[in-house]
Amino acid sequence: MSSRVLIYLLRRDLRIGDNPVLNHLATEPGHGFDFLLPVYGILPHQTEVSGFIDDGGKSPFPEARSQVGNFWRCGPHRAKFMGEAVWDLKKSLESLGSGLVVRVGKIEDVAQSLIEGLAKNGHEVGAVWMTEHEGTEEHHDEKAVAAVCANNGVEYKLWADEKYFIDDRDVGLETPQDLPDVFTLYRKSAEPLRAKPRAVLPTPGKGSLPPFPDVSIIPGQSQPFSMPESLDGLVESWTKPVRNFLPDAPGFPESAVSAHPFEGGETAALVRLSHLIQSEGMKNYKNTRNGLIGTEFSTKLSAYLAQGCLTSRQIHHALLGYEDGTDSTYEEVDGYGAGENEGTEAIRFELLWRDYMRLCHQKFKSKLFRLEGFKGDEVVYNDDEKKQKWKTAARDKAQPGQEPGPDGIADILHRFVAGTTGMGLIDASQRELLHTGYTSNRARQNVASFLTKHLSIDWRYGAEWYEMALVDYDVSSNWANWQYVAGVGNDPRGEMRIFNPVKQAFDYDKGGSYVRSWVPEVSKLEKLENVFQAWTASEDDIKAAGLDGNIMVTDPVKRIEFSVDGKPLRSNRRPFYRRRGLGRRSGSPTASEDKSADGKDGQANKRVTPDKSVQVPLGPQKLAEPIEDSSAPITFQAEGGLRESEELEWEQVQE
Numbered sequence: 095m096s097s098r099v100l101i102y103l104l105r106r107d108l109r110i111g112d113n114p115v116l117n118h119l120a121t122e123p124g125h126g127f128d129f130l131l132p133v134y135g136i137l138p139h140q141t142e143v144s145g146f147i148d149d150g151g152k153s154p155f156p157e158a159r160s161q162v163g164n165f166w167r168c169g170p171h172r173a174k175f176m177g178e179a180v181w182d183l184k185k186s187l188e189s190l191g192s193g194l195v196v197r198v199g200k201i202e203d204v205a206q207s208l209i210e211g212l213a214k215n216g217h218e219v220g221a222v223w224m225t226e227h228e229g230t231e232e233h234h235d236e237k238a239v240a241a242v243c244a245n246n247g248v249e250y251k252l253w254a255d256e257k258y259f260i261d262d263r264d265v266g267l268e269t270p271q272d273l274p275d276v277f278t279l280y281r282k283s284a285e286p287l288r289a290k291p292r293a294v295l296p297t298p299g300k301g302s303l304p305p306f307p308d309v310s311i312i313p314g315q316s317q318p319f320s321m322p323e324s325l326d327g328l329v330e331s332w333t334k335p336v337r338n339f340l341p342d343a344p345g346f347p348e349s350a351v352s353a354h355p356f357e358g359g360e361t362a363a364l365v366r367l368s369h370l371i372q373s374e375g376m377k378n379y380k381n382t383r384n385g386l387i388g389t390e391f392s393t394k395l396s397a398y399l400a401q402g403c404l405t406s407r408q409i410h411h412a413l414l415g416y417e418d419g420t421d422s423t424y425e426e427v428d429g430y431g432a433g434e435n436e437g438t439e440a441i442r443f444e445l446l447w448r449d450y451m452r453l454c455h456q457k458f459k460s461k462l463f464r465l466e467g468f469k470g471d472e473v474v475y476n477d478d479e480k481k482q483k484w485k486t487a488a489r490d491k492a493q494p495g496q497e498p499g500p501d502g503i504a505d506i507l508h509r510f511v512a513g514t515t516g517m518g519l520i521d522a523s524q525r526e527l528l529h530t531g532y533t534s535n536r537a538r539q540n541v542a543s544f545l546t547k548h549l550s551i552d553w554r555y556g557a558e559w560y561e562m563a564l565v566d567y568d569v570s571s572n573w574a575n576w577q578y579v580a581g582v583g584n585d586p587r588g589e590m591r592i593f594n595p596v597k598q599a600f601d602y603d604k605g606g607s608y609v610r611s612w613v614p615e616v617s618k619l620e621k622l623e624n625v626f627q628a629w630t631a632s633e634d635d636i637k638a639a640g641l642d643g644n645i646m647v648t649d650p651v652k653r654i655e656f657s658v659d660g661k662p663l664r665s666n667r668r669p670f671y672r673r674r675g676l677g678r679r680s681g682s683p684t685a686s687e688d689k690s691a692d693g694k695d696g697q698a699n700k701r702v703t704p705d706k707s708v709q710v711p712l713g714p715q716k717l718a719e720p721i722e723d724s725s726a727p728i729t730f731q732a733e734g735g736l737r738e739s740e741e742l743e744w745e746q747v748q749e
């Protein structure tokens with residue numbers, strides 16, 4: 095009789111701890127499988143796979159590029175991190191007596207080839223299991239694997255994703271449509287946060303999993319791809335095609351240090367988690383979380399969470415061990431056994447934000463990716479002038495009279511990603527992101543606000559750019575945060591919330607070290623206002639700093655007049671009531687409206703088809719050439735004259 099093999103397709107659940115599938119197999123002796131074959135698929139629609147082809151071969155798949163800005167879907171930092179995470183999982187599984195097969199290809203093709211190949215070798219595949227993940231593409235993959243299983247008469251099971259802090263099955267929502275549109279309401283319904291998370295599932299012991307099949311019976315990687323047999327080889331193949339996407343970008347400055355030097359994988363995640371408690375990073379988190387420089391101001395756990403190397407509730411349980419005084423590893427740490435403190439409370443609060451973004455994704459589905467955002471259809475504009483008019487680099491989509499025109503916007507987008515806009519905080523953050531894959535939450539908020547509120551550029555360029563560049567990219571957190579800042583998501587203050595990146599730099603980069611280290615061109619400028627906007631320096635200072643003719647001085651993408659006491663230099667502010675007038679909306683979407691909008695889910699709600707005319711030029715560009723300065727100074731006032739100089743802060747804690 096042939097033996098029964100279980101194929102476990104791993105996705106963003108790259109861990110052996112708190113893993114529902116592995117825990118089930120290790121603890122339920124009656125599972126009925128003789129072998130377990132864990133498989134990780136490198137998916138060609140989400141990450142470029144041509145690096146896995148020996149030189150000269152052609153990939154059967156289109157390049158993995160984004161739909162609006164034509165960016166790579168997955169850039170080098172995340173590709174490296176994922177390679178490390180996959181390799182770490184392989185080592186962990188091997189240490190339990192199991193193993194991991196890595197394959198390039200569409201997930202349904204990988205499943206089909208394994209089912210067929212194993213059958214030829216006399217092994218019946220009894221079932222294919224995978225965990226569920228939010229996302230249009232993710233659900234498409236799940237359906238495709240289910241169809242392959244049905245065609246082959248193989249049982250298919252989709253396991254609940256265990257990555258929520260407070261499990262989505264425990265939050266009391268009958269359907270995702272019941273999720274409140276304001277985070278605070280959701281938070282209140284979920285409190286007390288510390289009491290709600292489910293227990294962590296134990297890590298399987300050595301020898302507790304069904305054995306790994308003999309490698310001789312496992313079908314190999316299908317042509318034209320080949321699978322490297324070392325970590326270095328895996329990372330090299332994964333990152334090779336996407337490494338030099340912006341050859342003319344400013345280099346990694348000598349003065350800068352990465353805030354995210356961390357390796358991918360569950361092992362590194364657990365080390366980091368323990369370090370954060372041990373070093374009092376968790377305890378101090380509330381006071382440090384708005385930092386910009388270094389590894390310690392925030393947890394840097396996001397990339398581990400995004401790939402499922404760690405779960406939110408594992409973080410929570412580690413904190414409980416410290417707070418309750420039950421984990422002696424932490425007995426020397428200040429606050430041991432003293433209960434929840436303001437730092438650990440704030441961490442839980444942030445993890446709930448992460449849950450909320452995922453729940454929004456469940457609720458709004460593919461509206462996550464559309465220009466009008468979650469709000470979209472429900473917003474009624476009494477006056478068309480007030481409707482947000484997004485600027486685009488697409489010639490066929492630009493509004494008549496768009497200023498600058500599509501080519502000008504393409505040029506600005508290029509400078510935006512390269513970090514040469516002339517807005518110090520934005521440029522520092524973009525260069526940091528480009529070179530390290532990470533930039534702080536504070537910087538992300540400013541970057542997103544700058545692109546969408548100051549430049550009025552289609553926010554999806556920014557979201558796609560982050561998708562490519564971030565080491566911690568997560569579909570729900572990224573797109574929902576971009577919507578939030580762009581004013582089309584579920585920020586109750588929507589388009590009225592604007593960050594002034596000069597004021598923010600004064601507040602959060604007090605000595606200017608962050609901007610100076612990532613934008614060394616401005617490091618010789620003495621005055622902070624000049625560091626944050628080089629064009630404001632005197633001619634002599636510009637010359638002395640060697641900035642003569644530099645595009646950041648001659649043609650900043652935006653000029654914000656800002657005086658150190660926070661008062662705008664011009665007095666063209668409109669009274670507050672005018673701003674309030676902006677918010678003439680039809681109110682929050684109702685469940686029935688949402689249902690019908692989602693129910694239709696036609697082309698308009700899908701991720702748009704790639705438009706060949708929409709290309710952000712990511713090749714070499716004439717950055718040093720001064721362009722005629724067409725950008726008049728503004729007093730924190732964007733096109734349309736309705737935005738104000740007064741900054742409205744996004745303080746999540748006080749929302």
Ligand SMILES: Cc1cc2nc3c(=O)[nH]c(=O)nc-3n(C[C@H](O)[C@H](O)[C@H](O)COP(=O)(O)OP(=O)(O)OC[C@H]3O[C@@H](n4cnc5c(N)ncnc54)[C@H](O)[C@@H]3O)c2cc1C
Pocket residue numbers: 383392393394395396397399400441444445447448449451533534535536538539542560564566567568569571572573575576579
């Ligand atoms: C425009 C924009 C895009 C973003 N894109 C992503 C993304 O792709 N992936 C991602 O994980 N986060 C994203 N964030 C949220 C946040 O910036 C990062 O989670 C955080 O900076 C990661 O660093 P950390 O782990 O040190 O965070 P910490 O400050 O230590 O926070 C702890 C954890 O809480 C969660 N968290 C914190 N803030 C948020 C938030 N605003 N939304 C959702 N979860 C949060 C994260 O999982 C984080 O690891 C984005 C924010 C903005 C404004």
